[in-house]
Amino acid sequence: MKKFLQILFYCCSLFLLASCSEDDDLGNIEDIPGLGGDTWVEGPLDRWLYDTLTKPYNIAVKYKWDQFEFELNKTLVPPKEDKVIPVMSAIKKVWIDNYIDEAGLTFFKKYSPKFFILSGSASWNENGTITLGTAEGGRKVVLYLLNDFRTREMPGYVPADSANVKQMFHVIEHEFGHILHQTVMYPQEFKEISTGYYTGNWNNISDYEARQDGFVTAYAMSAYDEDFVEMISMMLVEGQDGFDRIVNSIPPGSSINGMSQADAQARLRQKEAMVVEYFKAVWDIDFYSLQTKTRNTIEQLLY
Structure with a gap:
């Protein structure tokens, strides 16, 4: 009887496998976004980031959404792609260019973080505060609240927006300060x-x-x-x-x-x-x- 049940279980398993393979398309797990299988055709934004930040300073910028780059228990919004160049261009002018002008290219390339992760929204904490940026081991900086970024050259800018823009620079200077004192x-x-x-x-x-x-x-x-x-x-x-x-x-x-x-x-x-x-x-x-x-x-x- 036991042997019969084992044979019956084996036959049922084969039937289920056959049914799945014939009737259901489970897809390729590598196509699930964020698990390593997602790809896209590089466009002008990717080329701008490479030419402006990656090639001269070895700084990569990740703007495509990947929840695993953030805390999994937080609800976040992806960055709008039309915000990426204005934000990173402003950061280059305010942070990169001025540090290089004062301390030299060698200093900057040696101590600057090499990986920027971008989020469109802020990261809310349980105590009611928000996280606007983090730095990990001097290598990676996570920037939040990109979608609220506007300078005077961008549509819809009003003077009150200056607080949001200054906050972005505040985060960058703050996190780079950590890298320096940890060194x-x-x-x-x-x-x-x-x-x-x-x-x-x-x-x-x-x-x-x-x-x-x-x-x-x-x-x-x-x-x-x-x-x-x-x-x-x-x-x-x-x-x-x-x-x-x-x-x-x-x-x-x-x-x-x-x-x-x-x-x-x-x-x-x-x-x-x-x-x-x-x-x-x-x-x-x-x-x-x-x-x-x-x-x-x-x-x-x-x-």
Whole structure:
């Protein structure tokens, strides 16, 4: 009886296999997007990316959608292809060209990330914050919110859009700052400036409140490293006049943590000086010159 059942099972299996092969087209698993089988004919966009970024700087840009490049539990939107060239062209002008002008092509090619992944939307986190960019091991940078990017030369641009554009540059400068300090660490003394004021509750604090405690943004309060690269990013994107306005915007009196206006301003100036010295001592880069060029380029795109 047992032998009969085994034979019957074998015959049924053959029947099912035959039925599938004759009646159902299951397709080729390699044709499922994102699993390695998807291909497309290269067009003008692909050639522009190759000629502008890949060939001269060995930087590849992935704009075709691949969910496996992102966190699988996030709902994201693919980038619009008509946004790719404006975004990457602006990044080249603001970030690549100015760093090369100050530090040289060899420096940039050695330390720049080699792979950009693009998403059209932001990545929302469970605590209500959004991730606008990430860097992985100095090799890959993920950029979000491409579909909201507009400069003054793009249709539909209004002055309010400048915040979205500056945020993109903020992300790039922030992530590149991480790459630099992970290569050569900033001085230990930087961590001592705001010891005791870092908090995991930063997302419930406004930038205005954070500045009263000597931080350039609320996110800078999340950790030493974030504080350092937020200083780099904000100083470059806002320019010296913009950074001075941030420092001078701290009101008289004391913060909710008891820090005085003078103390908060002094801490921001200490951090500024240490960033400038780090760039000069470690990378032989005149930070104020880089800052001026970066801000001027941003203004040309926006105003």
